[in-house]
Amino acid sequence: xxxxxASDQEQExxxxxxxxNVFSSEKREDIWALIIAMGVLILxxxxxxxxxxxxxxxxxxx
Amino acid sequence: MKKLxxxxxxxxxxxxxxxxxCLVFAFLGMNLDHLVSKYHKANIASVKIPALEQQVQExxxxxxxxxxxxxxxxxxEKQRKALNMVDGEVGQxxxxxxxxxxxxxxxxxxxxxxxxxxxxxxxxxxxxLFPGISIARPIIKPGIIIxxxxxxxxxxxxxxxxxxxxxxVFIFGTAIVVMWLCKKWGVSxxxxxxxxxxxxxxxxxxxxxxxxxxxxxxxxxxxxIGTILFFGTLMLFTMPYIGKGIDLSEPQFGAWDAIAILNxxxxxxxxxxxxxxxxxxxxxxxxxxxxxxxxxVLFSLWFYILRTGKQEPGQEINKWQLVKDKFPVFxxxxxxxxxxxxxxIESLGGPKIEGSPFWAMNAVYKWFFAVGFAGIGLSISIEDxxxxxxxxxxxxxxxxxxxxxxxxxxxxxxxxxxxRVTGSN
Numbered sequence: 001x002x003x004x005x006a007s008d009q010e011q012e013x014x015x016x017x018x019x020x021n022v023f024s025s026e027k028r029e030d031i032w033a034l035i036i037a038m039g040v041l042i043l044x045x046x047x048x049x050x051x052x053x054x055x056x057x058x059x060x061x062x
Numbered sequence: 063m064k065k066l067x068x069x070x071x072x073x074x075x076x077x078x079x080x081x082x083x084c085l086v087f088a089f090l091g092m093n094l095d096h097l098v099s100k101y102h103k104a105n106i107a108s109v110k111i112p113a114l115e116q117q118v119q120e121x122x123x124x125x126x127x128x129x130x131x132x133x134x135x136x137x138x139e140k141q142r143k144a145l146n147m148v149d150g151e152v153g154q155x156x157x158x159x160x161x162x163x164x165x166x167x168x169x170x171x172x173x174x175x176x177x178x179x180x181x182x183x184x185x186x187x188x189x190x191l192f193p194g195i196s197i198a199r200p201i202i203k204p205g206i207i208i209x210x211x212x213x214x215x216x217x218x219x220x221x222x223x224x225x226x227x228x229x230x231v232f233i234f235g236t237a238i239v240v241m242w243l244c245k246k247w248g249v250s251x252x253x254x255x256x257x258x259x260x261x262x263x264x265x266x267x268x269x270x271x272x273x274x275x276x277x278x279x280x281x282x283x284x285x286x287i288g289t290i291l292f293f294g295t296l297m298l299f300t301m302p303y304i305g306k307g308i309d310l311s312e313p314q315f316g317a318w319d320a321i322a323i324l325n326x327x328x329x330x331x332x333x334x335x336x337x338x339x340x341x342x343x344x345x346x347x348x349x350x351x352x353x354x355x356x357x358x359v360l361f362s363l364w365f366y367i368l369r370t371g372k373q374e375p376g377q378e379i380n381k382w383q384l385v386k387d388k389f390p391v392f393x394x395x396x397x398x399x400x401x402x403x404x405x406x407i408e409s410l411g412g413p414k415i416e417g418s419p420f421w422a423m424n425a426v427y428k429w430f431f432a433v434g435f436a437g438i439g440l441s442i443s444i445e446d447x448x449x450x451x452x453x454x455x456x457x458x459x460x461x462x463x464x465x466x467x468x469x470x471x472x473x474x475x476x477x478x479x480x481x482r483v484t485g486s487n
Contacts, residue, residue, distance in 0.1 A: 028069060030392035033203035036430075037395050040208060044422035045410070051422040055429060059089070060096045 080194020084440065087181075088174060088432040095170035101159030104148040107141035111152050114138045167302065170432055171335040175298070178439015187440075198437025202327050203392045205430030206349075210399025211413050211420040212342050213485040218400055221313075224480055225320065225347030228472065232321050232465055233354050236261050237361065240461045247457065257458045260290045261324065261465070289458045294328040295442055297466070302336045312336060313481035314473045316343025320351060321469035324462070327438050334431060342483040349393050356385040403485065 044051050071077070118134050145152070162168040181187070237258040244254025301322065305315040315336045323329035326348055333344035402410055403420065411418020473481065 027387075027391070028071070029197075029200040029203060030390060031069060033200065033207060033392040034395045036204040037207035037399075040204070040423055040426055041399075041419065044426070045419040048417055048419050048422035052425045055425040059092070059429070061093055062097050 076190075077194040077197050080191035080196070081198055082194065083191050084195055084198035084433055084436040087178065087440065088429070088436040091170050091174040091177060091436065092429070092432050094173055095168075098159050098162050098168055100144075100147050101156040102163040103144040104150045104154075105156040105160045107144040108150060108152055108154050108156075111138060111141050111145070114141065167335060169335060170428075171331050171435055174432060174435040175331060175439040175442075178436055179442045182440050182442060183444050195437055195440045199327050199434050199441065201430050201437065202330055202434030205427040205434065206326075206330070206345055207392060207395035207399065208423050208427040208430070209342070209345055210396040211403050211423055213346060213400045213483060214404040215400065216404075217346060217483045217485045218397075221317075221343055221346050221481055221483055222350050224476065225317065225350040228317065228321055228469075229347065229351040229354060232469060233351065234361070236461050236465050240457055243457045243461075249457070257289070261293075261458045261461050289455045290324055291442070291446060293459060293462050294323055294325045297323050298328045298332045301332050301466075305336055310473075311478040312339035313343045313478050313483070314476075316340035316345075317347055317476070317481045318466075318469050318473045320344045320347035321473075322462070322466040326352065327434055330431065331435050331438060339482065342485075343481050346483060349396055352390050352393065356388040360385065400485075 040051075114134055114137055118131055118138070121131055121134070148156070150156075166172075240261050241254050241258035244257060245251075249257075301319060302315075304310075305318070310318065316333050316339065319329050319333045319336070319340065320343070323332055329344055329348055330341065333341040403412065406412075409419075411420050413420050413424035415421050
């Protein structure tokens with residue numbers, strides 16, 4: 001097996017870094033999705049009628 | 063505190079303009095959908111009311127019990143309401159609205175996807191909008207979690223079980239065939255690995271997850287992502303028409319869609335376009351599918367590194383950490399809502415129980431989907447798709463097409479009932 005040269009290693013590190021960044025952002029997305037959904041659950045439990053009418057009627061202008 | 067800080071991206075203000083742009087676009091798309099649907103319903107009501115009134119008249123003349131007239135009268139009331147929404151009268155026609163809504167399927171999904179593609183590829187959008195547009199797509203995730211109120215455990219076991227078996231066969235089948243063909247045709251391990259994972263599981267996420275394991279280069283990632291985007295976009299716009307053309311039931315379409323389309327956002331869009339039952343089945347099978355993502359990454363590790371003895375000493379990969387890192391945690395929220403809905407808790411109600419929390423939540427998810435679809439449409443750039451090419455593109459496309467055809471055959475064999483979600487009924 002040939003030894004990877006410096007540029008290969010640099011590219012690999014850069015790619016690893018990029019993948020880690022993207023994946024930590026996927027994790028962040030997932031956690032935000034959970035927070036938002038739980039927020040909707042709490043608001044819907046507290047004000048079900050208002051939430052329903054806002055999203056089913058209030059947001060439609062025409 | 064450090065963990066909380068991790069939730070915020072440094073320089074987050076750069077996402078604001080593009081995200082606001084997606085919100086406004088989603089708002090306009092939803093309002094346009096509402097307008098067309100209102101006139102479509104009025105058009106139907108305008109024809110239906112005289113027929114219903116005549117039916118009631120005949121029933122009264124035949125001396126039928128008054129209680130038997132109640133359903134017909136309720137229906138007339140409902141139709142009159144639809145007519146009043148546009149200040150219309152019986153006899154007036156809005157054929158254009160019925161054509162757009164029923165024949166052309168001009169619904170919010172199509173408006174946002176096609177409109178988004180049109181805007182992105184014809185109007186030179188300022189670069190300041192791009193970061194925000196890219197974060198609008200994952201807004202579909204809270205929508206998927208909220209959709210959990212549509213299911214009960216019986217659905218998860220029945221449809222999810224079938225889905226699990228289907229996805230297990232199709233995911234590993236496709237991944238193995240693509241990786242093997244790529245090896246046979248001399249495609250590099252880096253590209254073959256991400257192509258196999260990408261065409262097997264959920265497209266872009268799988269490519270990103272597998273890339274460090276199989277050591278792909280950025281250009282190989284661009285090729286693979288280009289291929290997945292190209293195929294997904296093609297399927298998103300053709301599958302609903304093929305489904306209608308061959309008269310596929312909604313649950314069957316949902317299952318087929320979840321097997322054939324690789325990207326979560328795109329498959330939710332195609333299923334929502336087809337109908338609510340299709341969407342419910344597709345989302346459940348997709349949840350089963352994305353649970354396989356960590357396993358496919360492990361498989362790639364074995365196929366390219368462990369099996370061939372390429373692992374260097376001192377660089378052992380922690381397999382459990384790998385599975386933990388790649389697990390899509392948002393589906394836990396989905397299962398929590400399925401669990402709560404299955405318990406039949408009176409204070410939470412259900413999606414059809416007026417005034418209950420789950421009924422209110424059911425009104426919200428469509429708006430999350432709309433923002434996500436706006437994000438997908440606005441981020442489909444023809445230039446990006448042109449990056450797809452080469453042998454791996456041919457292998458990926460052929461594998462995905464074969465999976466689509468075999469998937470169709472299998473859902474036709476399984477039939478509608480095994481794939482129908484009953485939780486919301």
